[in-house]
Amino acid sequence: MTDPLKDLQTERVLRLLVDSVRDYAIFMLTTEGQVASWNVGAERIKGYAPEEIIGRHFRTFYPEKEQQERKPENELVVAAAVGRFEDEGWRIRKNGSRFWANVIIVAVRDEAGDLVGFGKITRDLTGRRNAEARFRRVVEGVRDYAIVTLDADGMVRSWNAGAQRLKQYSEAEILGAPVSRFYIPEDVASRRPQRGLATAVERGEYRDEAWRVRKDGTRFWSSIAITPIRDDDGQLIGFSEVIRDMTDRKLLMEQIQQHANDLEQRIAERDRTMADLESFNYSVSHDLRAPLRAIEGFAAALAEDLPTPLTSEVHEDLRQITSAVKRMNALIDDLLDYSRVSRGDIEMADIALADVMAGVLHIDPGASIRTAIEPGVRVRVQRSALTQALLNLVDNALKFHKPGLPPTVDIVASRRENTVRIAVKDAGIGIAPEHHARIFQIFQRLHSTAAYPGTGIGLALVKRIAERFGGTVGVESEAGKGSTFWIDVPAA
């Protein structure tokens, strides 16, 4: 019976093991560096058959440049001195192609400690190397994102094209610089870089949006993600930081915000203007009326206190004062109406035109007004404003009748697509076409107040009311042939 343990410890068996390993090139070198043995892995990786390589110097596996630098010889010196040498680098196959090798050289000594040669183990890591290189090229090639790796202390260890484009430093300039280089001074002062890294370590990730600084000192708004990198044992070895330039988006957002602020400010200003106008109107109505009341009051007092009987001249003078006061009061009323209609909110409602018309006729019950309203027509208006507009038109139609003839007024209303036209027709003195545009302007009058009393506001008010409804006004008339004023308002 042989001892299987002992059997497997013989040199012959160990040699068989070495010979049959395919994934590692394992071979012996002489103290001078000549290849002394060659296993199947070495043949597979380097392409030489044993008889082709044994006896040749191992420098033949090295690129020419390294041969000139006597790197192979130096490696043996190191291995002899410290017992072991490990390296990664390009090596050359028999067919001249390169492969990325992990190389271990160990010094082999006899029992007396004398150097008898070297053992060399070479692994082909080209596949892994290519994968890493591909990955690095991808990272390096990314231009839209700055991808930076930092060591555990926050110093820059790698730098891609995106980082160079974004931050303007070349890799050579920035390697080894602290990450705080890219932070604005306020953030550096408040230790934001350190807090960012600490947060990344604590939570596994750190995200932020902040101003960062380029090499030329200009700022860009960046979105930032920092992730800690750990080795297989979980030890922190550094960080990856991915940075994206969001300046355009930030500026866009700021512009939008700016516009929103402007708008709010304008609305506030408009509200203030409205409030000012409101108080202005109130003052006008109060302060303009007070002296009028006084004039009228003292005219009345004079009439009572003067010795009677009054002469006809005095009587007429006092009547003129009172009449002027009435005109001024009417003017103030109309101005206030005009201003009220021009500003502020009007609440529109769907109402039957016949109801509005009834209100108009009720206010002027004595007048001879004929109406022809299309049944069932509804309009979208503010009732009181439309009533006022129609009353003004009816008043005009009654007022401007031909001398000596009684006024006649026809009101005709019918639907036209999306609007309703309400026409007020008279047989009065008419208006020459050249005046048609002017009469809708405020304070424009064609007659003296003696001939036809009025403030010059009535038609302007009608026009303004129609416009507030989204409607229009117009007139068809010729001198001496009567007038038809119409107002178009939205149909409900």
Added chain:
Amino acid sequence: MEHLLLLVEDDDADALLIARAIRKAQISVRLQRVKDGDEAVDYLDGRTVYADRVRYPRPSVVLLDIKLPRRDGFEVISWLRGQPTPLSRTAVVMFTSSGRSADVNRAYELGANSYLRKPEQHSDLVDAINAFHDFWLSRCALPEVGPGAVRDA
């Protein structure tokens, strides 16, 4: 003994015409006029010269304008209603040219007892004064308001 009517009115013409209307209406009432809101408060509170309640007794009714210098009618009535009794229960009739519903509502909210509009026509003013006298000073029972004031007629 006559009622004392405190007229708070900044406009001299209005004050004259109101005084004239009272005269024309042949109403037996003593009229005391102050020209702004601060003076109204001084009078009602008996400050400065108005401390003399024999010469300046508390009014039976205050005729109060709204638009006044220094302190407007709303401020005067707010102040008055915040005073201790009996002063706080003094009858107040707003007498103003403003017909704004906002003003009318506010006056009543603050404790006005009625709201009378100043007529535009002088002849209407005499009528308004007559109506005021007939209602407030003849028919109404008025509250006791302290020193110098006249109780119900």
